[in-house]
Amino acid sequence: MNLRHAAAGFALALALATANAGQTCDQKAPEAQAVARGLSLASRVEQHLKGTGAQVVLIARVGQDLREYGQRYSHFGFAYLDGDKWRVAHKLNDCGTDHSALYRQGLGEFFLDSPFDYEAGIVVPTPEVQAHLLAVLRDNQRLGQMHTPAYSMVAYAWSQQYQQSNQWALETLAMAQEPAATDRVRAQAWLKLHGYEPATLRLSTFKRLGARVTSANVAFDDHPDAQRYSGRIATVTADSVFQWVARSGLGSRPIAIR
Numbered sequence: 001m002n003l004r005h006a007a008a009g010f011a012l013a014l015a016l017a018t019a020n021a022g023q024t025c026d027q028k029a030p031e032a033q034a035v036a037r038g039l040s041l042a043s044r045v046e047q048h049l050k051g052t053g054a055q056v057v058l059i060a061r062v063g064q065d066l067r068e069y070g071q072r073y074s075h076f077g078f079a080y081l082d083g084d085k086w087r088v089a090h091k092l093n094d095c096g097t098d099h100s101a102l103y104r105q106g107l108g109e110f111f112l113d114s115p116f117d118y119e120a121g122i123v124v125p126t127p128e129v130q131a132h133l134l135a136v137l138r139d140n141q142r143l144g145q146m147h148t149p150a151y152s153m154v155a156y157a158w159s160q161q162y163q164q165s166n167q168w169a170l171e172t173l174a175m176a177q178e179p180a181a182t183d184r185v186r187a188q189a190w191l192k193l194h195g196y197e198p199a200t201l202r203l204s205t206f207k208r209l210g211a212r213v214t215s216a217n218v219a220f221d222d223h224p225d226a227q228r229y230s231g232r233i234a235t236v237t238a239d240s241v242f243q244w245v246a247r248s249g250l251g252s253r254p255i256a257i258r
Helices: 032-052 127-137 165-177 184-193 205-214 225-229 238-248
Strands: 056-062 075-082 085-093 100-106 117-123 199-202 232-235 255-257
Touching (some): 032 056, 032 075, 032 117, 032 255, 056 127, 075 127, 075 165, 075 238, 085 165, 100 165, 117 238, 127 165, 165 184, 225 232
Antiparallel strands (some): 056 117, 075 085, 085 100, 117 255
């Protein structure tokens, strides 16, 4: 892993298998074909990023098949230019547990996490948003300011009890934009004020109960009772963030790279 300036509170990844967003750990080495496809996609993404002239972008991958819920991208973080290299700062669930940590990786590593499909989603923020984000991305303390280790894959968008990966990235974006957003409550208030709307996933009682019993990284008790009992799970998705960023004028429409 290409980790720099790691401070207390940042996890140092010792192997690709030690942290997987929403997946259990698999100690098997990745297959050569999967590695080749991941590195090939990373190369195409890097070439695209060079052409944008950007220093920071929002970057997403198709880690899981979410078509049933009307979503394409399962996970996003921030890709930023560090010297002449692109790094990705993002949050990962620790091996299917109820905890998570923040990581810095290279582009290649970002796409080696056994994705469902080899496609990247890229959103280029406005120059002003990029400047705000870059200041945060270069500062470990600020980058971890919004982080809550307690993890649920379907964390309620407006609660602070748990936090999933996309939620951390979105709240960090809010903090970068608004100096007064010094904690998660204020960051979420800023997001509401500026029109962010989480995705509402429809989950049957059977699926909710099954996921809660069998998965340590899934919890529903932070959702309002009325929504939870009716199977309406409001959570932060990469697609909802990408749509909001374009709608609010904070960045471009997403571009897919395959």
